[in-house]
Amino acid sequence: MSTILSLRDIWVEYGDKIVLERVNLEIEAGAFVSIIGPSGAGKSSLLRIVLGQEVPTRGRLLLDGEALTPECGPDRGVVFQRYSVFPHLSVLRNTMFGLECEKAPLTARLFGTARREAQEAATEMLRAVGLGDALHLYPAQMSGGMQQRLAIAQALIKRPRILLLDEPFGALDPGIRADMHTLITRLWRDYALTIIMVTHDIREAFKLGTRVLALDKRRHDPHAPHRFGATAVYDLPLRNRQADPEPGQVVVPPPAREEAQEMMGHG
């Protein structure tokens, strides 16, 4: 498969604190990459860099072989743990937002036929994430799981090249989380998505991912712990789930799981 996103020698420094050092990654189209690692290992920093919300101190990012401007754009969709949806818009309007921005630069509102088309597209997208009956609710009226479903629908309607998930299911109940796993797996397959997901749940990482990246510090200086940054210490390709008949029932090779859990242990 072809490379969609390349990170070349990425460094992130805040003052004299080095968060990420020498991160080199190639993400292939159609991959579901899970990023795990101890707190403070720069998982979210890495995601924000790919998103364009943060600028790396050094290094380059290439999307489809072209350098990315350090700004968020419609080629990369995102779902955060919180605050991903607009509280002042109904579910339907939240989902239409991306279409309205694209087609009406000045008013960001659509009228007549264009509006009806956008409504239909949004409704279809919302049905796909299981919110077909909640079109006119406001986010404050919905549970956390429903809000995350909405955030996903909102992002997917723009057909992003890459979907970035920042601990998307971290705040949800275990039961709801399992439903969301099924949903994201189905969407990933149906829409042929490329997904990068940051999570602190190692089982989630292995259950969903086709590739698991573990970020941690390679070197450690006890006198100046902030002077070494984290990088991808493990890069584990899992069995290709697309050939798997049962979604979500991934068999992880035992060595990989042990290795990873051991690695998480000292985090």
Add this chain to the structure above:
Amino acid sequence: MRWVNRHVRRSDRILLGAAPIVLLLLVYLLMAAQRHAANPFDKILPLPGGMAQAMSALLFEPDQLSGQVLFWADTLASLERLGIGLGLATLLTVIIGLVLGVLPPLRATFGPLVTGIAVIPPIALLPILFIALGLGETAKIALIVIGVTPVMVRDITAYVASLPREQIAKAQTLGASSWQIMIRVALPQAMPRLIHAIRLALGPAWVFLISAEAIASDVGLGYRIFLVRRYLAMDVIIPYVAWIALLAVAMDVALTALDRKLFPWAHGAGH
């Protein structure tokens, strides 16, 4: 039971809330009656009958000089000044607050200026306004606008700037430009806060209105109070003050109702 856990029922709340007001009225009546017992012509604490008599002339009879019914002319003039002043202040707040809140370079450029203007006591500017704009309506309205706008702008700017970073990033991943973020993400979410800012600005706005009317005017609630003060006419001053309080409370209640009606999403969206 701890006092923090003692919740008051709705019906009891009205009773409890009314109690201190009724008590104050009673104390006033008692003191007024006492003074009148000592001196039937006392002007300092008029009895309700006296107030009604003094007010009936202002309420129902046209003034011999102007031909207007003074109470209503005063009310209309004051409300007009207050309305135009607050309206302009709100308009300016929406525009400036939104631009400064959403666009960091403009915030860096104009933020200190807004702060600088906000710390000047507006009354100190009144002489400048009278000199520059004359003694007419413009100066009075300008005082209200200058008095309340900087505080409102600072509040709305801070509020818009504190919208979650995630939300702004999300809007950009959905293809929104700076302009679109301003009008579709920041503006609607700032509206309930704006109503709140207007409610808080009502108090200062009345202060500036009454001050401007007291100093140079020929009609208005503030003008009348300061005019009849010369004759110790407490029987006019007290009903006027009560009327101002009533108007202010009515505006506050109306703004709260408007907020709940227009922005249900900000209040739990009709659970």
